[in-house]
Amino acid sequence: MRANLEKVENIAAEVAEELGYELYRVQMMKERGRSILRITIDHDEGINHQDCEKYSRAIDPLLDQEDPIPYSYYLEVSSPGLYRQLYNENHYQKHLGSFVKVVCRRGVAGARTHRGTLASFDHEYINLTIAEQELKIPRELIKSVKLDIPEG
Numbered sequence: 001m002r003a004n005l006e007k008v009e010n011i012a013a014e015v016a017e018e019l020g021y022e023l024y025r026v027q028m029m030k031e032r033g034r035s036i037l038r039i040t041i042d043h044d045e046g047i048n049h050q051d052c053e054k055y056s057r058a059i060d061p062l063l064d065q066e067d068p069i070p071y072s073y074y075l076e077v078s079s080p081g082l083y084r085q086l087y088n089e090n091h092y093q094k095h096l097g098s099f100v101k102v103v104c105r106r107g108v109a110g111a112r113t114h115r116g117t118l119a120s121f122d123h124e125y126i127n128l129t130i131a132e133q134e135l136k137i138p139r140e141l142i143k144s145v146k147l148d149i150p151e152g
Contacts, residue, residue, distance in 0.1 A: 007068035047079030101148035
């Protein structure tokens with residue numbers, strides 16, 4: 001028995017849109033032997049505890065009704081946070097010009113971690129501006145991209 005995450009994402013996106021939020025990410029995971037459905041929502045003005053509660057109360061009965069997950073789970077609704085990870089093209093596009101931390105699976109230009117401004121991206125590379133120099137990082141080598149705060 002597997003969860004129908006596509007159905008969950010459709011329901012989650014519809015609820016987010018109705019409430020004026022952006023669906024950031026849907027994850028089904030196991031933690032300490034428990035199944036957790038983690039839905040991350042966002043808004044231009046940020047997300048607070050009341051937003052998460054409001055969203056949770058709106059989606060919970062729809063998930064019960066549609067039953068896309070055929071086993072028991074815990075529902076968690078959260079914000080992506082200040083140091084949010086960027087997962088897809090929409091996230092990259094929204095945060096062009098933002099300062100990011102890129103962690104690579106192996107060294108690129110002599111290091112596995114790079115901090116700089118997200119200058120551009122395409123299907124093959126993410127381009128950072130670091131100290132007025134451009135660094136092209138192959139996407140296949142990227143482990144994670146997160147928003148960051150410049151040092152100093």
